[in-house]
Amino acid sequence: MDAPSGTPQRILDIAERLVQTCGYNGFSYADIAAELKVTKASLHYHFPGKADLGASLIERYEHHFLAALAGIDEREKDARGKLRRYAAIYGEVLRDGRMCLCGMLAAEYATLPEAMRTRLRHYFDENERWLAGVLKLGRKDGTLRSSGTPRETARTLVGSLEGAMMLARSYGDPSRYRAASARILAELGA
Amino acid sequence: MDAPSGTPQRILDIAERLVQTCGYNGFSYADIAAELKVTKASLHYHFPGKADLGASLIERYEHHFLAALAGIDEREKDARGKLRRYAAIYGEVLRDGRMCLCGMLAAEYATLPEAMRTRLRHYFDENERWLAGVLKLGRKDGTLRSSGTPRETARTLVGSLEGAMMLARSYGDPSRYRAASARILAELGA
DNA sequence: GTCTATAGGTGGATAGAC
């Protein structure tokens, strides 16, 4: 609680935004250094290699995301409400021309170091796991309907929302995401 | 009809695969040169700058794609059949760790030259247009159902399939795409 | 922890010979 945000956190903040907009292969240490007003060498002290920085980015992003999902579980008990809040989180991500960090990295998957690939799949697995729980809950109390297993439906849902974000951003129009997510959720009864 | 494929076409073939796997920012003239066994300078003769190459890639990809859609319209008169064939085209794209060329580029949108951005949006617009026609047809003859306008549903559909491809590829599992697309199409009655 | 300086490599791109 001493520093509101240490240097490593500020580095991650900038790198996160850069990856969300330009991709992992689309930014450099020089970009971060310029914005943070330090030298590139300083960055290497905190994150020895770009792969370390990338892996830390995913870990922190997932950590924040899971915290947000825990927040939903605390405040929202209705399965439909949970789904709508989940979709809304990704809607907020779209601000400033950003895209979901992990959706971006998924596109660059083939060029990522293994440490990042593993963490990336873990992120999506956790999305799937949480959504499957919500879908199961909604099926039990009759508020949500889906044709396949909760697991498969969750998997499809994650992909659909990631794709909706990607296209919405290409048109510079977040409302495209909102329209798409509303339609997708409507199919499930939410 | 003289040469089965001239040098420019072979360059595009290699570049297309590279973009589909590694992205526009993830490949270089050197990669193409090595595979085609020519020098980088030769490539610049056919495509002066990387932006020219990128724009040509999208144009050719869209041309091939629209030809495939025309082929569907010729052989398949049933709206549900058209939709299934459309989804199948993207399923075939997934071979060899590839992703839809334009889905890849959409992720890198912020870093693309304007000439590529314009063509990219055009590709998605054409997808949307064709799909909206199919959805309208299916609605008229009662074979397909959707809650929103054909246009909006088409838009959502394109994004969902692109997202499904991206995630399937991250898991190296094309069956993820097939499962997701089957579920998505089922919601529409196909 | 941050700096200067620099290494070693690769990026896209060009000039000019053949």
Place this chain on the structure above:
DNA sequence: GTCTATCCACCTATAGAC
């Protein structure tokens, strides 16, 4: 059309002073 040779900017990364 393809080559050799070369340019310059940029990349990730390291050594060592402060």
